[in-house]
Amino acid sequence: MSEMASSAAPPFPTATEKLKFYGLWAAAVIALLLLPRIFPSGGSLTTFSLIGISIVFSLSYNILLGQTGMLSFGHAVYYGLGGFLVIHAINIIGANKLPIPLPVVPLIGGLTGLLFAVLLGWVSTQRSGTAFAMISLGVAELIASSALILRSFFGGEAGISANRTKVFRIFDWSFGPQIQIYYLVAAWTLIAVIAMYALTRTPLGRMCNAVRDNPERVQFVGYDPHVVRYLAFCFSGFFAGIAGALAAINFEIANSAYLGAVQSGTVLFATYIGGVGFFIGPIVGAIFVTILSLGLSDLTQVWQLYFGLIFIAVVVFAPGGITGLLMMHRPLLRAGTLARVLPSYLIALVPTSAMIIGLIVAIETIVHFTVHAGDDSHIKAFGVPFDAANRYVWAMAAILLVGGFLVARKTWARVAHAWDDATSGARAKGIAA
Amino acid sequence: MSTAIELRGIEKNFAMTSVIRNVNLAVAQGERHALIGPNGAGKSTLFNLISGYMLPTSGSILLRDEVVSGLPPYQINRRGLSRSFQVTNVFANMSVWENLRCAVLWAAGHRYSFWKNIDNLPEIRERTARILEDINLTGRRDVPAGLLTYAEQRALEIGITVAGGADVILLDEPTAGMSHAETERAVALIRRLTEGRTLLIVEHDMSVVFGLADRISVLVYGQIIASGTPEEIRGNQKVKEAYLGEEAA
Ligand SMILES: Nc1ncnc2c1ncn2[C@@H]1O[C@H](COP(=O)(O)OP(=O)(O)OP(=O)(O)O)[C@@H](O)[C@H]1O
Numbered sequence: 165m166s167e168m169a170s171s172a173a174p175p176f177p178t179a180t181e182k183l184k185f186y187g188l189w190a191a192a193v194i195a196l197l198l199l200p201r202i203f204p205s206g207g208s209l210t211t212f213s214l215i216g217i218s219i220v221f222s223l224s225y226n227i228l229l230g231q232t233g234m235l236s237f238g239h240a241v242y243y244g245l246g247g248f249l250v251i252h253a254i255n256i257i258g259a260n261k262l263p264i265p266l267p268v269v270p271l272i273g274g275l276t277g278l279l280f281a282v283l284l285g286w287v288s289t290q291r292s293g294t295a296f297a298m299i300s301l302g303v304a305e306l307i308a309s310s311a312l313i314l315r316s317f318f319g320g321e322a323g324i325s326a327n328r329t330k331v332f333r334i335f336d337w338s339f340g341p342q343i344q345i346y347y348l349v350a351a352w353t354l355i356a357v358i359a360m361y362a363l364t365r366t367p368l369g370r371m372c373n374a375v376r377d378n379p380e381r382v383q384f385v386g387y388d389p390h391v392v393r394y395l396a397f398c399f400s401g402f403f404a405g406i407a408g409a410l411a412a413i414n415f416e417i418a419n420s421a422y423l424g425a426v427q428s429g430t431v432l433f434a435t436y437i438g439g440v441g442f443f444i445g446p447i448v449g450a451i452f453v454t455i456l457s458l459g460l461s462d463l464t465q466v467w468q469l470y471f472g473l474i475f476i477a478v479v480v481f482a483p484g485g486i487t488g489l490l491m492m493h494r495p496l497l498r499a500g501t502l503a504r505v506l507p508s509y510l511i512a513l514v515p516t517s518a519m520i521i522g523l524i525v526a527i528e529t530i531v532h533f534t535v536h537a538g539d540d541s542h543i544k545a546f547g548v549p550f551d552a553a554n555r556y557v558w559a560m561a562a563i564l565l566v567g568g569f570l571v572a573r574k575t576w577a578r579v580a581h582a583w584d585d586a587t588s589g590a591r592a593k594g595i596a597a
Numbered sequence: 598m599s600t601a602i603e604l605r606g607i608e609k610n611f612a613m614t615s616v617i618r619n620v621n622l623a624v625a626q627g628e629r630h631a632l633i634g635p636n637g638a639g640k641s642t643l644f645n646l647i648s649g650y651m652l653p654t655s656g657s658i659l660l661r662d663e664v665v666s667g668l669p670p671y672q673i674n675r676r677g678l679s680r681s682f683q684v685t686n687v688f689a690n691m692s693v694w695e696n697l698r699c700a701v702l703w704a705a706g707h708r709y710s711f712w713k714n715i716d717n718l719p720e721i722r723e724r725t726a727r728i729l730e731d732i733n734l735t736g737r738r739d740v741p742a743g744l745l746t747y748a749e750q751r752a753l754e755i756g757i758t759v760a761g762g763a764d765v766i767l768l769d770e771p772t773a774g775m776s777h778a779e780t781e782r783a784v785a786l787i788r789r790l791t792e793g794r795t796l797l798i799v800e801h802d803m804s805v806v807f808g809l810a811d812r813i814s815v816l817v818y819g820q821i822i823a824s825g826t827p828e829e830i831r832g833n834q835k836v837k838e839a840y841l842g843e844e845a846a
């Protein structure tokens with residue numbers, strides 16, 4: 165009987181599957197070690213560090229949103245408090261010459277995040293859905309406004325700073341140079357990613373998914389959904405605290421922006437754009453959003469507006485995020501029918517790009533006349549100079565926008581057609597798509 | 598024989614309407630007990646009260662001589678009572694395998710543990726696989742529950758209910774909407790899975806009821822009008838008038 169029953173269970177991973185799995189992690193480690201050799205400039209090391217911080221923060225957010233189905237508008241609270249505590253900790257360690265090296269300091273941030281999640285989470289996790297979202301927003305406002313009131317701890321508008329090189333040293337690392345910070349962030353990112361991945365494979369991690377899907381039924385298989393949500397919240401706070409700590413170490417400063425609504429919004433944004441339904445979704449989102457925000461802010465003044473547009477586009481057209489979009493193509497790739505959709509993508513790309521360019525020119529022109537009406541009308545957006553007062557430019561923008569849209573609509577229909585064809589082709593080969 | 602479930606003077610009002618009226622019922626340990634009655638009689642409401650999903654307006658409910666009314670559903674479940682739902686209530690985005698595994702975890706003692714790899718728990722694997730075979734969904738193991746056919750979802754519903762090994766099982770119209778062949782298979786399954794356990798089942802199909810039940814209670818307008826062996830119920834004049842009608846009897 166038991167022999168028979170086991171055969172009904174999913175097969176154990178084969179040696180090749182295991183090799184693939186561990187190979188992926190090993191490849192990640194190698195990539196982390198190679199990155200600073202390929203891109204050794206200070207700027208790229210800073211970018212990598214910011215990406216690592218964002219990955220940890222976004223993954224911690226997805227413990228709530230993707231894994232347990234809780235939409236938080238105040239996740240930066242745990243990130244920010246972790247960051248502030250770490251700045252204070254660095255100052256105390258430096259002043260008292262405590263034998264605590266910098267690499268273990270992020271743990272202080274994690275424990276701070278955990279502590280506040282333990283304290284603030286019990287009530288808010290009573291319910292998920294709207295009630296949880298609203299309470300998270302309220303708590304975030306509360307903490308953010310106290311940050312401006314409790315000046316001695318939060319340092320008011322200016323924030324508080326620390327000197328990370330004054331901390332007890334090991335291996336003669338001062339942690340002054342960005343490359344050393346890069347390695348610190350990379351190591352902690354790797355540890356946090358592995359830990360959060362492992363969490364999804366535990367009984368608690370699975371019950372988080374069950375609570376996300378159907379909290380009512382969970383009660384009838386012995387679990388209290390409130391406790392499941394609370395534990396998820398605590399883990400999420402812990403890892404958010406680690407992310408905040410890494411940010412504080414990187415910048416050597418913590419200020420009220422760490423705890424603020426923008427920070428909470430950004431992590432929601434990155435996680436959602438990456439895709440909440442997949443473990444790697446938030447990683448993809450963190451990389452995408454960090455690079456985009458660094459890049460866009462150089463190219464245009466209203467980069468946040470473009471962020472908003474991208475976010476809306478993802479919510480409407482790709483609720484599975486970037487990862488969801490990519491994963492949709494996996495069955496086609498396996499069935500060998502991917503080639504049936506790719507040409508239609510290329511065709512759609514042309515008018516769609518035209519439409520987007522028209523939109524950008526229109527936005528930049530409007531911004532010029534509403535925000536900088538008195539300035540010189542020769543402006544530069546995305547590195548391209550043009551005259552915002554020139555009617556030909558207006559006409560061109562209108563033609564690109566409207567004409568692009570009209571043509572693009574036809575090509576999108578073609579994409580949909582090709583997609584149906586490719587998926588039914590995959591299904592014919594017995595691959596579910 | 599000791600009682601598995603006992604209801605004492607149970608009343609349930611929704612706003613001003615009284616749906617359950619002074620229900621007294623005892624289900625003996627190891628008994629298969631059917632609860633029948635017309636639509637809207639309050640059968641599902643009674644299940645909701647027993648399983649802790651709703652609070653009775655008055656009266657008390659005992660599970661193996663222990664008062665459980667007032668406890669939340671998960672506490673009652675941990676004391677060994679498990680129920681299914683009339684309207685399928687599964688984890689729609691999770692695979693059949695994950696659905697069943699979640700239903701096994703607490704009873705197997707893993708609780709909220711976050712330090713164990715769930716794929717490295719042989720007894721969980723074993724129990725989940727056994728239930729999967731029992732409900733005949735081996736071929737659908739990796740399919741999200743939301744994509745199963747109706748009959749498959751009903752089978753999964755039963756599977757989730759019995760997976761934890763509770764010894765008091767409440768099934769709310771498990772065969773509703775199934776074809777004749779599917780019903781027969783489901784009944785055989787229920788018979789096998791509830792061997793040696795206590796079963797309280799709501800069922801509209803009289804051939805199922807009379808074939809499966811040791812005792813039957815008839816609920817009409819929130820009141821139990823008769824309770825007895827299948828023969829007693831078949832011959833009961835009140836039951837004939839209120840529910841069964843002449844042709845079924
Ligand atoms: N949550 C509720 N609020 C108000 N009224 C309710 C609620 N739940 C059930 N009722 C009412 O209580 C009565 C009994 O409903 P119940 O679902 O228990 O009947 P049932 O015997 O299970 O019927 P069926 O055979 O159709 O499943 C019905 O009149 C129903 O409308």
Ligand SMILES: [Mg+2]
Nearest residue numbers: 640641642683
């Ligand atoms: Mg009912």
